[in-house]
Structure formats: C-alpha cells, structure tokens
Amino acid sequence: MPSKNAKWITGIITLLLIFPIFIGLIGTLLPAFAYFPPLGEYNFSLAPWRSLFSQGEFYASVKLTLITGIAAPLLALWFALSLLAWGYQRPFFRKVEALLSPILAIPHAAIAIGLLFLLSPSGWLVRLFSPWLTGFDRPPNWITVQDPYGVSLILALVIKEMPYLLFVMLATMKSIKARESLQVGQALGYSRFTLWRKVLIPQLYPIIRLPIFIVIAFSLTVVDLALVIGPNTPSTLAVTLLRWFNDPDLSMRLMASAGAIALMLVIVVVLAGWELAHLSFSKLSRAERSNGKRSGLTDNLLRVGVALGLLCLLNAFVALALLPIWSLTRRWRFPDALPSQWTWDNIERATPLLMDLTVNTLTIALIATLMACVISLIMLETKRHSSKGSSLSKPHVFDWLIYVPILLPQIGFLFGLHVLLIYLNLNGDLCAIIALHLMYVLPYVYLTLKGPYLAYEEEYLLQANRLNHRPWRNYVLVKIAMLKPAIFTAFAIGFSVSIAQYLPTLIAGEGRYSTLTTEAVAQASSGDRKQVGSMAMLQAFFPIMVFWLAQFIPPRWTKWRLALDALFSKKNRRNNKCSV
Amino acid sequence: MLSVNAFSLSLDGKALIKDLSFEIASGQVLSIMGPSGIGKSSLLHFLSGSLSPNLITTGEAFLNNQALHTKSTQERKVGLLQQMPLLFPHMSIIENLLFAIPADIKKSARIDMAQDALEKLGIPDKANALPKELSGGQQARVALLRTLLSQPDYLLLDEPFSKLDPALRRDVRAFVLNEIRHANIPALLVTHDPEDAKAMEGDCLELGILISTLY
Numbered sequence: 001m002p003s004k005n006a007k008w009i010t011g012i013i014t015l016l017l018i019f020p021i022f023i024g025l026i027g028t029l030l031p032a033f034a035y036f037p038p039l040g041e042y043n044f045s046l047a048p049w050r051s052l053f054s055q056g057e058f059y060a061s062v063k064l065t066l067i068t069g070i071a072a073p074l075l076a077l078w079f080a081l082s083l084l085a086w087g088y089q090r091p092f093f094r095k096v097e098a099l100l101s102p103i104l105a106i107p108h109a110a111i112a113i114g115l116l117f118l119l120s121p122s123g124w125l126v127r128l129f130s131p132w133l134t135g136f137d138r139p140p141n142w143i144t145v146q147d148p149y150g151v152s153l154i155l156a157l158v159i160k161e162m163p164y165l166l167f168v169m170l171a172t173m174k175s176i177k178a179r180e181s182l183q184v185g186q187a188l189g190y191s192r193f194t195l196w197r198k199v200l201i202p203q204l205y206p207i208i209r210l211p212i213f214i215v216i217a218f219s220l221t222v223v224d225l226a227l228v229i230g231p232n233t234p235s236t237l238a239v240t241l242l243r244w245f246n247d248p249d250l251s252m253r254l255m256a257s258a259g260a261i262a263l264m265l266v267i268v269v270v271l272a273g274w275e276l277a278h279l280s281f282s283k284l285s286r287a288e289r290s291n292g293k294r295s296g297l298t299d300n301l302l303r304v305g306v307a308l309g310l311l312c313l314l315n316a317f318v319a320l321a322l323l324p325i326w327s328l329t330r331r332w333r334f335p336d337a338l339p340s341q342w343t344w345d346n347i348e349r350a351t352p353l354l355m356d357l358t359v360n361t362l363t364i365a366l367i368a369t370l371m372a373c374v375i376s377l378i379m380l381e382t383k384r385h386s387s388k389g390s391s392l393s394k395p396h397v398f399d400w401l402i403y404v405p406i407l408l409p410q411i412g413f414l415f416g417l418h419v420l421l422i423y424l425n426l427n428g429d430l431c432a433i434i435a436l437h438l439m440y441v442l443p444y445v446y447l448t449l450k451g452p453y454l455a456y457e458e459e460y461l462l463q464a465n466r467l468n469h470r471p472w473r474n475y476v477l478v479k480i481a482m483l484k485p486a487i488f489t490a491f492a493i494g495f496s497v498s499i500a501q502y503l504p505t506l507i508a509g510e511g512r513y514s515t516l517t518t519e520a521v522a523q524a525s526s527g528d529r530k531q532v533g534s535m536a537m538l539q540a541f542f543p544i545m546v547f548w549l550a551q552f553i554p555p556r557w558t559k560w561r562l563a564l565d566a567l568f569s570k571k572n573r574r575n576n577k578c579s580v
Numbered sequence: 581m582l583s584v585n586a587f588s589l590s591l592d593g594k595a596l597i598k599d600l601s602f603e604i605a606s607g608q609v610l611s612i613m614g615p616s617g618i619g620k621s622s623l624l625h626f627l628s629g630s631l632s633p634n635l636i637t638t639g640e641a642f643l644n645n646q647a648l649h650t651k652s653t654q655e656r657k658v659g660l661l662q663q664m665p666l667l668f669p670h671m672s673i674i675e676n677l678l679f680a681i682p683a684d685i686k687k688s689a690r691i692d693m694a695q696d697a698l699e700k701l702g703i704p705d706k707a708n709a710l711p712k713e714l715s716g717g718q719q720a721r722v723a724l725l726r727t728l729l730s731q732p733d734y735l736l737l738d739e740p741f742s743k744l745d746p747a748l749r750r751d752v753r754a755f756v757l758n759e760i761r762h763a764n765i766p767a768l769l770v771t772h773d774p775e776d777a778k779a780m781e782g783d784c785l786e787l788g789i790l791i792s793t794l795y
Contacts, residue, residue, distance in 0.1 A: 459662065459664070459666055460666055460668065462630060463660070463666045464668070464679070465654065466653065466658060466659065466660055466727075466730070466732075467679060467680040467727065467730040468682075468683075469654045470683075477679075478668055481668075481670050482668070482670055558670045558672075562672055562708055565708075566708060
C-alpha cells in the first residue's frame, strides 16, 4: 500500500479510537461529581459518592466482584498453566489445542446459558444421576446457579478465560525456548512439572502479564455472563451499576457514575495487588528454584490443576451440546436424561424472531469486522512504512492505546458515551452500534494481524513492483493475497468479538436493534429453555462457522481458483469453437 | 551499455567501496566478488534504486548514456534476481509469468509469450502447477524467465545460484547466460563462488582487494 502520509493517517485513526473513550470517561466522571446538565445539575459536589457509600448493596456488590473477579483469573491461570505443563509437546495435546478455538469463538452468553442448562437444579447433571442415585423425582431445592457466592459465575468465567490464557501461552512457547529447556532439564533428571515450576513458568509470566491483566479486568467488570449465571441479590458491581443506570429515576445516574469510577478504582487496586502478590511469591520461591530437588510436593498442585482444567473443558462441551438438544426438545420431563419427544417446532416457531436477530447480528458483525480489517491493514502498513530503517518492534503510541478499550470497563464509559450519542442524535442508530462494536473489534483484529503482517517477507512485494509497475494492484494481488490466512483468522476473531458484544449493542441501540446476544441474555431467565436454547445455539453457531471457514478456505483458495479458471477457459474454448 | 562512475559507499562514516567504475556491454555479464559486508549487495540496491537510507553513496550510473541514479525504481526498468526465486506461492506458474508481462501487450500475445517461456523451460504441462510443485532448479529458471518477460533494460543477479545444489547449479548458470545473451541486456552478478563468475564468461571484479581479474 503506497502511503506517503503515514503520520497523518496514524494520528487520525488514533484520535478516532481515543475520542469516544475520552468523551465516555468525561461523561462518567462529571456526573460522578454531580455535574450533569441534562438533569439540571450544574454544581460540583460529592453527593453522588455520599449516596453510593450509604448503599448497603454497594459493599455487598464490591465484595462479590472481588471474590469472582480474583478467583476466576487465578483459577483460570492455574488450570491453564497445569494443562500446558502436562501436555506441551505431547501428541495428544494437539487435539486439546484444536478443541480450544470453538470455546474461544463462542460468545460468553451462550456458554453461560449452556451452563445454566447443565448445572441448574433441573439441569442435565442432576438428571443424569436421578433418580437412581439421588432419589429425586423432581428438581431439588438447591441453589446451584446464580448462587449468592458467585461460584457458578466463577466457573463460567474460568471456562471462557482458561482457553484464552492457554492460547496466549502456546504462542509464547518459542520465545522462551520451552522445548529446549525441557530437554536440558529432563536430561538433568528433573520431573516435567518441577521443570515447569522452576524454569518455564517464571519466564512465561512476564510475557503473558498483559493478557492476564485483560482477563482480570474482564472478570471484574463482566455484565452479560453475570446477568445470566451470576448472583442477583446482590449482584456483582457491574450488574448493579447497569440496573442503577437504567433506573427510571434519572438521578440514580449520578450515583451509578460514581459507582463506575469506583469500579475502575477497584480494577487498579486489584491489578496492583495482583502484581504485589506476584512479586512476593516470586521472591519467596526464588530460593526453592535452585535447591536442586528434582521433584517436589508442589508438583501435585499442577497435577490437581490438570484434573480440574480437564473437568472445566468437559463442562464446557457438555454445556454447549445441551443448546441444540433443548432447541429440538418437545417433551423433556424431569428426571429423564434425554428428551422423550423431539421436534423442529421450537425452531420453526422462533424462526421469524431468529431471522430478524440474525440479520441484525450479522449486519453489525460483518460491517464492524470488515472496517476493523481495513483500519488494521492501514495502521500496520503505515507502521511498516514509518519504521523503514528502524526496528519494527519499536512500539508506536497506537500499540499502547489499542489496549485501552479492552482494559477499561465497558460500564465505566459507555453510559458517558451514551450522553454524547443522544447529543448527536445518534442514539438508537445502527451506525452508532457499529461504531461501538468497531471500538471493541479493532484491538483484537489489529493484535491478531500485527505479527504476521510485520513478519511478511517484503521482498515479494518489491519483486512484484519491479516486474509490474502498478503498486496498488500488486499490494492486493501479492501482499494481501499472501497474507490471506492471517486476514481470515483476524476476521474470524473480530467477528466472534462483535457477535458477543452485549452492553455496546444495548446502550447504542437503546433496544431498537436487538441481536442474538442481547435477546439471549434478556430471555435467559424467562424459563423458555427451548427458545433460549435456539438463540444461544445460533449465537454459538455463527462464530464457530466463521472460525471453521477461516481455517478451511485459505489453504484451498488457490486450488479452487485455478480449478474454476480451468473450467471457464475450457468453456470459453468450446464456445469459440462453436462460433467458428 | 550499463556504466557506473566513481561509485563510493559508506556506512556509519566507514568507507566500504571507494571510486568504483565499470562498464557492462549488452549481452555481457560482469561478476562482482568479495567478502561479506563489503557492500556488493548494496551496489545492486544502488543500481535498482532500493538502497537502505542509512547507507551513504556517491557516484553515477548510466544506461545507454541516460542517468539512472536520478530515476525511481519504477522508472528504471530493472530486473533483479535473488537467492530466493520469490515466485508468488498463491499463483500458478503461468500466472507468475503473466504477472511480469507488460499489460499493454494484447492478451492473446501475452498468453503466447508465457507459453513459449514454459516450452523453453521444458515444463509446458506445469502451467497450472503451483511453485511449490517445482524443483529448486525449475523454480530458479522460472524466476529468471519471469524477470526477463518484464522486459527489463538491465539485469542484476544477487547470488541467484547459491541455494542450488552443485549438480543443478551448472545447468542453471548455462541457462541464465544463454537467456541474458538472447535478451541482449547488460547484467551484473554478485557472487561468493568463483565458479559462478567463471561460468558467466565475462569480466570479474573482486572488491576489497582492489584488483580486477579477467577469467
């Protein structure tokens, strides 16, 4: 891509990314200090904070947020490290790796709904053991989901976060020379788990610190997952804030804004605490690393982690399998393990609604992801162009800012941004929804494309330009065509991120545009498992399909294209002969 | 005729090449040898117009008395052949060849030119094959013909035989020399291997020890 104005292009796109976040933060910060002109509040004061601190629910919500937001990433990290230590470089682990991408692709809400079907008192787990073991002929009066301690929410978060961390860790294995370290260590007589504990995990942690922070920030602020499977009286702080923001009493918005700022402070405190804990832990364990013991009792921690990690994965797959089962169920009485009658009626009945939701969902996801791909390509090409002669790995300010939308809690600035949308008369507009989706899709697409794009062997394009003096055509026909696998993967990731968006759709769309995700979350507690199952199934189907296509098409593209060319040239030849 | 006058190259204040001048007649190959890091490839980049900005050069280059050093890469009509054949992996062999043939030539003539090239290579049946389906030697030959089909005014060869095994190297060298003579354009070869220079049957300039030898 011939780009002469690299600095300008980077600057404008960076501004376009940062401007809405900045406005959103201001739009939350000012009401938190009682300045909110739409409600006639023009005087700064601490009143919203005083109301916030006088709410008993606030403290209960913060407590729950801390429990779920710290336990989930801690467990996810433990299980992911254990699974990696157990399986890395073993042939069967390739199969486990292949199982990760569907879980990564599926929206959180779909997994939460599947877990609801699995773990609730009338769920499949209790059915499986009833009545022959439990003696239950009706669902027990237990609280297994939406429990007051947030255990089911923690489980759902772990199921979603563990594969992500595993995926990130696998990508770093080469840079820490894991295979070589394992060979050397095992030759010295160290057991596999001890080697991971003493040699590899300490090297791995600094590299994956940022993804861990993203996971922690997500766990502390997640809304859709917590709405479906989290506790509700009280709920986690993000869900409580959503309720306050949506309260018909508009003055609650001031307290909610103060709560949103408090949530951001909670993130900062938890991240600082996490880092401090890591520093203390690594200081304490340093002496143990060089004590020469070839195995140790602590290895068992990793062994237990493997068992629990596998159990989580199993849970995820059973939960996902339950989505299509429920959508095809006519009659499924407790305690039957499977439906006694099957039907397509549920899907047929839901088809008009599902069609509408699917059209909205796909329109938003396709446009936002295509835009994110184009912007990422422009940014990366200008980055490559501006780093000529210097190191490509030198980070540009955009490389840091791109993390801001992922790290900041959505609830912290989306409501502030909503005020701007109302001001611009863009509230409830499809363009506004796409723009907000783009803000969340862009970081994932950019970060996925960055590695392969900057590693591209530029000599191919230079050679193309020497052979054929049409730079734009060469850029598309040679560079973009050769980067197809990376672009397809980035597209699939961006698409699945867009499909999963709940709060941006809800806030920008104001209910005028529903997607599969917003509707599935809204109906999750309705009790109509057949309809919710159909929605969640579709919600899971599209990302999996796009992920599969992204893996399937690029290696076959050239072969298919050449076969089609051959077919058409044969046809043309035959037609020419006829005309002669 | 390709000529270079008083070419000097320096990196971080250190002179690598000083006052180098030479001429290459059409259909002839001048070989340049010398130790690594002496600036052989940089000389090629100077002639192709893709020199790294941290290298400082002085001197002039002319093609048939027309200044080259003032032109952009696109305006120079240069062919460059490197160690890697750089065939586009997602295009078939015939598409790789067609890519190089100027667009202002009629479509049927372009296809004929590409097919003639395939005949010359002895692989007319591989038109729709992908580059990875060819041997290393076949890929090197296709890369040369692709470069020549772009109708360059001069050719630069940056160790194009170094990745080939010794048995293949002899055949490909002969093929390259034959094609350059047939195209009747000047060519500059950079190599480490004296056998390459010998096979090109032209002058050889050895950088670093400031003597030129005629094989």
